[in-house]
Amino acid sequence: xxxEARPLAGKDRRTILTYGTFDLFHVGHVRLLxxxxxxGDRLIVACSTDEFNALKGKQTAIPFAHRVEVLEACxxxxxxxxxxxxxxxxxDIVDHKVNLFAMGDDWAGRFDDLxxxxxxxxxxxxxxxxxxxxxxLIQTMRQRPPAAE
Amino acid sequence: xxxEARPLAGKDRRTILTYGTFDLFHVGHVRLLxxxxxxGDRLIVACSTDEFNALKGKQTAIPFAHRVEVLEACxxxxxxxxxxxxxxxxxDIVDHKVNLFAMGDDWAGRFDDLxxxxxxxxxxxxxxxxxxxxxxLIQTMRQRPPAAE
Numbered sequence: 001x002x003x004e005a006r007p008l009a010g011k012d013r014r015t016i017l018t019y020g021t022f023d024l025f026h027v028g029h030v031r032l033l034x035x036x037x038x039x040g041d042r043l044i045v046a047c048s049t050d051e052f053n054a055l056k057g058k059q060t061a062i063p064f065a066h067r068v069e070v071l072e073a074c075x076x077x078x079x080x081x082x083x084x085x086x087x088x089x090x091x092d093i094v095d096h097k098v099n100l101f102a103m104g105d106d107w108a109g110r111f112d113d114l115x116x117x118x119x120x121x122x123x124x125x126x127x128x129x130x131x132x133x134x135x136x137l138i139q140t141m142r143q144r145p146p147a148a149e
Numbered sequence: 150x151x152x153e154a155r156p157l158a159g160k161d162r163r164t165i166l167t168y169g170t171f172d173l174f175h176v177g178h179v180r181l182l183x184x185x186x187x188x189g190d191r192l193i194v195a196c197s198t199d200e201f202n203a204l205k206g207k208q209t210a211i212p213f214a215h216r217v218e219v220l221e222a223c224x225x226x227x228x229x230x231x232x233x234x235x236x237x238x239x240x241d242i243v244d245h246k247v248n249l250f251a252m253g254d255d256w257a258g259r260f261d262d263l264x265x266x267x268x269x270x271x272x273x274x275x276x277x278x279x280x281x282x283x284x285x286l287i288q289t290m291r292q293r294p295p296a297a298e
Contacts, residue, residue, distance in 0.1 A: 024287075025174050027215040030222040061287050066176040066278075073179040075224040129215075138173075138210050138287045 014040035017098040019083050021048045021131070023060040025070045028129035035123055036102050037076035044096055045071050046083040061135065093117045163189035166247040168232050170197045170280070172209040174219045177278035184272055185251050186225035193245055194220050195232040210284070242266045 016036050022029055022045070037043040048056075050064045060067070064082070071080045081092065089111070093101060098118050101111060105122040114120050165185050171178055171194070186192040199213045209216070213231070220229045230241065238260070242250060247267050250260060254271040263269050 024283075025219065026211065027218045030219055034222065059290065061283060061290065062175065069176045070174065070179055073183070073223050073225065075222055134173075134210060135287050135290070138284050139290075141208065141210065141284070141288075 013042055014099045015042045015044060015097055016040040016100045016102055017044045017046065017092060017096060018102050019046040019048070019089070020104075021053065021058070021060060022067050022071055023062050023131045024134050025062075025067075025074075026129060026131065026134060028125060028131075030074070030076075031129075032104060032123065032125065033074055033076040039100060039102065039121070042078045043076055044079045044081060044092075044098070045077050046081050046088075046092060047071055048083040052084050089114060090117060162191055163248045164191045164193060164246055165189040165249045165251055166193045166195065166241060166245060167251050168195040168197070168238070169253075170202065170207070170209060171216050171220055172211050172280045173283050174211075174216075174223075175278060175280065175283060177274065177280075179223070179225075180278075181253060181272065181274065182223055182225040188249060188251065188270070191227045192225055193228045193230060193241075193247070194226050195230050195237075195241060196220055197232040201233050238263060239266060 016039050018032075018036055020029075033043065033045070047064065047068050048058075050060065053060055062070075068080050068082075071077050079096075081096075089101070092098065093114065094117070100119045100121060101114050101117075102121040102123060103111065104125040106125060108122040111120055165188050167181075167185055169178075182192065182194070196213065196217050197207075199209065202209055211219075217229050217231075220226050228245075230245075238250070241247065242263065243266070249268045249270060250263050250266075251270040251272060252260065253274040255274060257271040260269055
């Protein structure tokens with residue numbers, strides 16, 4: 001017998017699933033992902049594709065492939081999958097043996113119908129840190145000439 | 150005896166040190182940090198403080214504490230320290246027993262004087278991915294009304 005930590009077998013492992021765009025990766029994303037990861041053993045992030053965002057009339061600063069690569073480099077994230085359509089959630093939950101579906105509380109109540117498949121939780125978002133506010137800040141930043149270095 | 154991987158003892162561990170601002174954390178940062186981490190066993194990132202940036206006439210979109218928190222969440226980074234002045238590099242190399250000082254090749258040749266203390270390397274940057282270009286893109290993005298979701 002050993003007391004070394006080992007990966008849990010599939011049936012004992014608690015898998016969390018969340019969905020998002022993760023444009024301009026920032027501290028609000030990090031804190032949400034950290035809190036999600038702490039709820040289980042494996043965090044899966046479904047990242048919206050550029051095509052899906054276009055359907056929603058949403059434009060990102062960062063293309064899908066780069067948003068995925070940044071998410072994959074986050075120590076709280078175990079797997080990144082594409083989010084391509086609204087209807088995929090039930091299948092994702094089954095395919096990845098998800099125990100907990102969790103989103104920021106800007107989505108509170110919106111996914112309660114998934115409770116027949118797994119737990120559903122809405123987490124508080126970090127106040128005053130959002131991609132939208134960040135873009136607005138950058139758009140209003142005064143452009144200074146770069147200093148000689 | 151065990152064959153489990155264990156942290157190397159101090160004298161056997163190869164420590165890498167780099168410096169940067171890491172504003173608007175993006176795929177160019179991730180790729181640079183990954184390649185740096187692959188060069189050794191422990192990657193230390195010195196992140197420029199807001200005060201140091203002000204001295205250089207540089208303004209970031211993201212404050213120091215948040216840039217640090219995002220770096221600390223990157224799986225390639227082992228330790229983040231503050232960069233507060235130009236002259237601290239020699240002391241950092243000694244204090245943290247650094248074996249390799251490495252920067253993007255936009256700094257090529259600028260730190261060759263540190264070669265009496267450790268190895269010095271300049272790595273190619275990811276083409277077409279930079280914080281400056283990202284800010285310019287966001288500043289020119291057409292604002293669309295958000296779609297109902």
